Amino acid sequence: MNQRSAVYLDLLGILLAIVAALVIGIFVIFLVSDEPVAALQALLIEPFTTLFSFGSILNRMIPLVFTGLAIVVVFQSGVFSMGAEGQLYIGALTGALVAVYLPEMSPWIHIPLVVLASLIGGALYGFLPGVLKAYFKADEIVSTLMFNFIATLFVSYLLNYVFKAPDSGGFARLPFVQESAKLGPIFDGFPTHAGFLLALLAALAVYLLLYKTKTGYELRTVGKNPLFAEYGGIKPKKVLILSIAISGALAGLGGTVEVIGLHGTLKDNFSAGLGFDGIIVSLLARNHPIAVLLSAFFYAYLQVGGQIMQANSDVPRDLAIIIQALLVIFVSSQAIFAYLKQRKLMSSRGGERVAK
Template sequence: MKTGKALYLELAGIAAAVFAALLCGFIVILLTSKEPLSAISALVMDPLANSFNIGTILNKAVPLMLTGLAISVVFQAGVFSMGAEGQLYVGGFLGSLAAVYVPGLPVWVHLPLILACAVLGGALFGAIPGALKAYWNADEIVTTLMLNFIAILTTSYLVNNVFKDPESGGYARMPYIDPGLLLGKIVPGFSAHAGLLVALGAVAVVYMLLYHTSIGYELRLVGKNPQFAKYGGIATPRVIVLSIVISGALAGLAGIVEILGIHSTYKDNFSAGLGFDGIIIALLARNHPIGVLAASLFYAYLQVGAQTMQVGSDMPREVAVIIQVLLVLFVSSQAIFAYIKQKFVSGQKAVG
């Protein structure tokens, strides 16, 4: 547990990284735009200008929360899994199969079945690199990145051939999901869908899991000091596998929630890098579930700001991408220095 002073310093460091990234973005706008004030206003103010934009921010934040949680769990365990993108595709695909090809069930049975299939698909796909890491010491970065390609390309083949809707023409997608199974709007007339409630529930569950259960304690201890955890009787291979399984379950949930809330069908390349965006969210949040909530909203705010800036000024949305990249660099550099400092202190204690 961090002391109050350490926590405030860490929050101040994150705030400074955010401010520096925004400042660099504003400088780029000032140097390149013919109407810089309008561009900055469109980026900063327009996302909150109306209920539709606010609802769009919330919708974009939903999958980011879930993938951010997925990455945070494995990072807390000291496992550097990059597999959320592939797990998201597998979960979304299996959940969509359950939605389209299991007819005749009442909604109160069918919808939980869809979510369960997505969660199970992501979890099982995550178990593969987890077992490789835990029992054969395979590099999880390599295995998860390779498995991402397997998941994306395999599901792409299936949706382009085996499960393609005959009425979709040249568009690679499954048949549309029954409207009664989709995640409707939270409030009539407001664009945010009910997936937001799922994401908020996931934040609460992961927080309780990490900080109020023995599983969470073991997971965090293995991440901080695997040798001490092993000496204390914790089965570190089991914890490593479990961390990636939980991560995969959350990523799979992100996939099906995005489909049920936004797309209404499984379509090829529906993710647009949501699993990799989860890495950014986890870094910005310092792997804390509450931080994931805040980071997801901020990142979604930037994404919507990029769209409003492109529409309302002469600046392209890629300027927001520059801000996002700088944000990753600044935040990750903080994490790297903290990691080096921790290893140095641990080494000094060991020598002493």
Template sequence: MSDSQAPSLVWRRRLQPILLPALAIFTAFVFGSLVIVLTDFSVLEAFKNFASAPGGSLSAAWKAIGTAYGSLLEGSLGSPARMIAALQSGDSKQIGDAFYPITESLVAATPYIFAGLAVAVGFRCGLFNIGAEGQLFIGAICSVWVGITLKGLPAIVHIPLALLAGAAGGALWAFVPAILKAKAGAHEVINTIMMNYVAFRLSEWLLNGPLKRPESANPVSAFIQPSAELPRFFPDPIRFHMGFFVALGVAAFIYWFLFKTTLGFEIRTVGANASAAKYAGMNITRNLIIAMCLSGALAGLAGANEVLGVNHNLANAFSAGYGFDSIALALLGKSHPFGVVLAAVLFGTLRSGSTRMQNVAQIPVDIISVIQALVIAFIAAPAIIRAIYRLKAVGEGEGAVFTRGWGK
């Protein structure tokens, strides 16, 4: 109220956009550790003696959480001591091994950037694209097909062609729900989910039939031509490849497109207030379709990136749920391209560390999904976070609204 409080209010207003996501992530991890503790037999055993030895049971709980998150960190970033030792020894193999976890995190972050951008572009137009997973599959199928069948091309032509094929496939897959939404008013949430299932079945069929590598017993495709592989920068165990930089470039492009072009402005206006956009003479149908197809193209690129940069072939269920995680990270990044990149690096780190957590602490990787769901919940309902940490609300615009019934 008084003037003396004004500076703190200014600070609060500046800080809250960063503070809220940070607290949301922190709180989600606290809940995650609850799940870890409650499903750990040794901890539950220790808690049986809680009355007589409270210290012992608490330290058992603390140890379980520490092992879990410690191995998560070590799996995702590596151990600093090892890195220093490796650098001092100067042996390139040792250096590679020591820095392997951190490069793997970036490898995992790359598809997240694409898929997160996909969902974010949809959000900006008021569309909820839950179909990123299916679009990603179709993108991967298309680019693997181009990567296998086109022969004798120089890499500088072949790689862009394969990436474009992936984008086109994803865009095509998103076009179906887009046109159904624009013309018939069918809600894109259900339709994109249905398209996911159709995409899974389609890839299952392709990998058991037309695309199957003849000499293999498993449903996997042949390897792509070397000319279609995204170049890697380091010797072998390290899979860090050019896709990461392509992703950064695409993020910059999406930023330019959304905030510096007329079409981007129109898309954002349709998302913010469709009636106002219509009143201003914008073509809602066209904008919806363009935004959805762009979203699908980005998701398709995520799939293309995985097959061209990491796997070099297509296997069934190759995606570790990137499409679904991307919803969480688009919300976390406030649907802003740069926010999405940061969130994607964070999620990539979690995802690549979770494998080690599973091996060391016997905690299934699915705990990451639980934590992600909680992150979305806290981001979408900042009031919960504010209530827990007794933060005061500052006038900030809340997120997009999708629930407009089932019709148009």
């Protein structure tokens, strides 16, 4: 079996998982709803029927691409960082501070500065648990989860007590960002902001990094077989810290793009789990950076569909969450893939070369 046929089988498995999750979701709708057809139409079709709802899908997809990519980088390096949520907040904070408190200037300078600040903020916040893991053997799953609390609460504290915009009332936020730091719509009249283009660029960059560069070879080799990497002279500790820092930079950029693209300011608790959604997006994409674009789109589509369904029918949006959960369960069941592969090989038995 070579890599290509393995990829096709993976793809087939994921499509089947999606279909299975949707079928069960539809079944549940028929069970609970008095108007199942309207609910289904709202969930599955209406997201595509207006420019506004389609634009919302793309807007929702943007942060998911960034956090999904963040997870792809660490998972491919064999690091189980759950820290995208915290890194997203820290990156959003450093980016937002530059966006709000630097004076008005050319957007061609201001936006890159904001981006740079968020990359550095996120990267540093990934670097810390990386060092703890590499030199103090602190389990990265635990440490990054704890770091998430620290980041969320630290940002919340700053927003409420240090940088709070005087006019923000009960929902703490920073003052609005400078006009020169804002990401406008992709083109006039379309609801999706230019962060979408940044997300596409990020996916391409992560793809090139992982598959076409020396660093990517090191990251993937350590992820696949750390003993082999060590034997080849790759330093696993260096790779560990690097991967989680890159991951943090991506998540941080995702946070800042929300700030300067969608909200126009840094709001308290604006993320509500984007970092964790990234894990699902990455899982659905089988840790491939380009596939993250598709899985983030699909994930966002389910969310928008769920909202429309809640507004237009008697089915609550939680159903969309049920479908997401089912999807996670199906996609993670490796056994299905194993079974499919075995079936395929049995049917072609005798035909192709023997794998000795």
